[in-house]
Amino acid sequence: MLPLQGIRVLDFGRYIAGPYCAMLLADFGADVIRIERLEGGEDRYLAPVTDTGEGPLFLALNRNKRGLALDLGQPQAREIQRRLIATADVVIANLPLDVLTKLELDYASLTALKPDIILAQLSAFGADGPYATRAGFDPVAQAMSGAMNVTGFPGPPIRSVVNYADYGTALHAAFGVMVALYERRTTGRGQVVEASLLTTGVTFMQALLAERAAIGAVREQQGNTGYHAAPADTYQTQDGWIIIQAIGQPMFKRWARLVNRPELIDDPRCTDDLTRANHHDVINAAMNEWTSQHTNASALAALEAARIPAAPVYDFDQTLNDPHIRARGLLRPMAYPDGAKPTLLADTAVRLSATPASVRHRAPRCGEHSQAILLELGYATEEIAQLKEAGVIR
Numbered sequence: 001m002l003p004l005q006g007i008r009v010l011d012f013g014r015y016i017a018g019p020y021c022a023m024l025l026a027d028f029g030a031d032v033i034r035i036e037r038l039e040g041g042e043d044r045y046l047a048p049v050t051d052t053g054e055g056p057l058f059l060a061l062n063r064n065k066r067g068l069a070l071d072l073g074q075p076q077a078r079e080i081q082r083r084l085i086a087t088a089d090v091v092i093a094n095l096p097l098d099v100l101t102k103l104e105l106d107y108a109s110l111t112a113l114k115p116d117i118i119l120a121q122l123s124a125f126g127a128d129g130p131y132a133t134r135a136g137f138d139p140v141a142q143a144m145s146g147a148m149n150v151t152g153f154p155g156p157p158i159r160s161v162v163n164y165a166d167y168g169t170a171l172h173a174a175f176g177v178m179v180a181l182y183e184r185r186t187t188g189r190g191q192v193v194e195a196s197l198l199t200t201g202v203t204f205m206q207a208l209l210a211e212r213a214a215i216g217a218v219r220e221q222q223g224n225t226g227y228h229a230a231p232a233d234t235y236q237t238q239d240g241w242i243i244i245q246a247i248g249q250p251m252f253k254r255w256a257r258l259v260n261r262p263e264l265i266d267d268p269r270c271t272d273d274l275t276r277a278n279h280h281d282v283i284n285a286a287m288n289e290w291t292s293q294h295t296n297a298s299a300l301a302a303l304e305a306a307r308i309p310a311a312p313v314y315d316f317d318q319t320l321n322d323p324h325i326r327a328r329g330l331l332r333p334m335a336y337p338d339g340a341k342p343t344l345l346a347d348t349a350v351r352l353s354a355t356p357a358s359v360r361h362r363a364p365r366c367g368e369h370s371q372a373i374l375l376e377l378g379y380a381t382e383e384i385a386q387l388k389e390a391g392v393i394r
Contacts, residue, residue, distance in 0.1 A: 002029025003355045007181065009090040010035060011065060012105060015043045016138070016166035017122045017197065018094035019061040021173040025090070026064035027348040027357035033084070033373060034065040037072075038394045040366040051338035052365075059336055059343045059363045067364025068373050069394035072103060076392045083377045085113045090177055094122035096135060107192050116190040118180045120173045126196040136197060141165035145201030146209060153223040168200040230276040230283040231255060234313060240296040241313040244287070244303065247273060254306045259290040320344075336362050367394035 007030040011022035019034075026032040036044070047055040068084075070077040081104070085091065093105050100106050100121070110117045121127060124136025142148050142159045152158030176193035184190060202209065208227075211217045219227055224243065226232025232245045246255045249272070256264045264270045264286065269279040276283055291299055296312050303310040312318070319325065333342035348357035370393045374384050387393045 001355075002358065003352075005029040007031065007090065008088045009033070009092060010084055010088045012091065012093040012095060012103075013122070014041055014094060015046075016057070016061065016163055017169045017173070017195075018092050018120075019043070019058075020167060020170035021120060021122070021177070022065065022092045023061050023063065024170070024174045024348070024357075025177065027359065028355075029357075030090075032065040033068050033369075034062055034364060035068050035070060035081075035084075036366065038069050038367070038391065040069070044366065049339065049343065050336055051340075054336065054339075054363070056343055059334075059339075060345050062363035063334065063345055064360055065364060066369035066373060067367055068370050069367030070370075071392055074390070074392050076387055076390070078104070080374065080377070080379075080387075080393070082113055084373075085110055085117065087377070088114060088117060089181070090118045090120060092120040092122070092173070092177075097123065097127065097133060111190065114190075116184060116188055118177060118184070118190045118193060120177050120193045120195070122169055122173055122195050124197045126199060127192075127194055131198075138163040138166040138197060141197035141201030144198055145205045147201065147205055150208070150219050150221055152221050154221045158221075164204065165197045165201045168204060169195045169197050172200060225280050225284070226277060228277050229273040230280040231287045232277070233280070233284055233287070235284075235287050235291040235299075237291045237294050237296045237299050242291065242296055242299055242303075242310055243313055244308060244310045246308050251308060252276065255308055258302060258306045258308070259286050261286045332359060334359065334362050337365065370394060 004025055007025070009022055009025050009030045009032040011018060011032050011034045013019045013022055022032045022034070043055075044058045045053045045055060046057055049056050049059070070080060072078060072081065091105060091110055093100055095103070095105070101109075105119075107119050107121075110119055123132075124140055125131040125134055139148075139159045142165060143157070145165075148157035148159050151160060173193055173195040176195060180191050180193050208219055212219070224234040226245065229245065229247045232247075234241050234243045246252055252270070252273075253265050256262050256270075264282070267282075268275075269282055270276045294302070300310055300312060314322070320331070325331065329347055331344045332347055334345050335342045345359060347359065350357075371384050374387070374393070375381070379387075384393070
């Protein structure tokens with residue numbers, strides 16, 4: 001039995017933050033119902049890989065969920081929503097605050113139907129403050145947290161290709177939902193779990209922001225070179241690139257001996273991590289000389305023997321074919337109707353020894369489970385047919 005079996009979650013999320021939060025709960029057994037428009041949400045059709053237009057992001061983040069398609073502009077659809085809410089434990093919504101109220105998904109509206117319900121409210125800027133009503137995607141958080149200003153090589157600000165503010169916000173929200181569910185077992189009360197992209201962005205940047213505030217440190221774009229230790233950079237070998245990060249005096253001493261530069265151990269430019277970082281040109285010159293004499297394989301073998309963290313810089317094909325990634329099953333194929341080939345889905349990132357998560361079924365087609373869900377809510381088959389005919393459901 002999965003640990004969240006018996007918990008019902010209504011997923012009104014879009015794109016990444018809301019759907020990924022709900023997916024994590026679904027992986028551990030929650031009955032997650034994805035609710036979207038009759039034609040499907042915008043995130044369903046982003047970067048299509050199937051004949052019907054579904055994209056890999058949607059297929060990945062909506063596995064293990066059931067699909068219900070509603071036209072929430074119609075009164076009958078609102079009644080379906082109300083009945084659903086009365087059966088739910090958690091509502092997840094990453095919608096603008098005014099839209100949340102308009103759709104009667106604000107906390108006051110929810111608790112009128114289910115007093116102990118938990119609302120996971122995800123937004124770009126949070127529920128209060130001067131920017132609360134602004135719209136925003138992941139790059140907004142990357143930009144305003146200061147991250148883009150120090151990412152990349154000197155030149156224009158660079159955003160990370162990984163939507164880390166989205167995924168981080170989803171993780172914060174999922175953690176908050178679990179804490180709220182645990183607390184509800186004792187008190188019987190629900191609550192609002194709030195997470196936002198900007199909060200996540202600032203949280204992830206806290207060390208550099210604190211350094212700036214405390215000592216006025218100026219950090220600028222410097223590519224892959226670390227600010228606080230060295231060697232900490234990417235280095236070219238005879239047949240590729242590797243990345244290395246050595247932190248602390250014991251590791252630095254092992255590195256210096258490995259690259260045949262033991263004199264650097266007592267060099268005043270290398271007395272501690274920060275001093276080495278400030279003289280990274282000296283460290284990198286020694287490292288580049290050493291890596292120029294090695295292939296990726298020989299360099300990595302020597303670094304591993306010296307217990308210095310290092311890795312090859314992969315392209316996508318190398319990642320897909322890495323033996324460790326394959327052995328651990330980090331990516332698993334799952335077929336989808338109308339897909340030319342199975343889609344690779346990441347396995348649940350957190351593993352429990354006694355009650356592990358599972359990827360049990362693919363993402364739903366738009367409205368695929370509408371009839372089954374309405375039957376559970378007490379609608380008769382004839383009523384469901386009428387609702388479909390009237391364009392209330394799909």
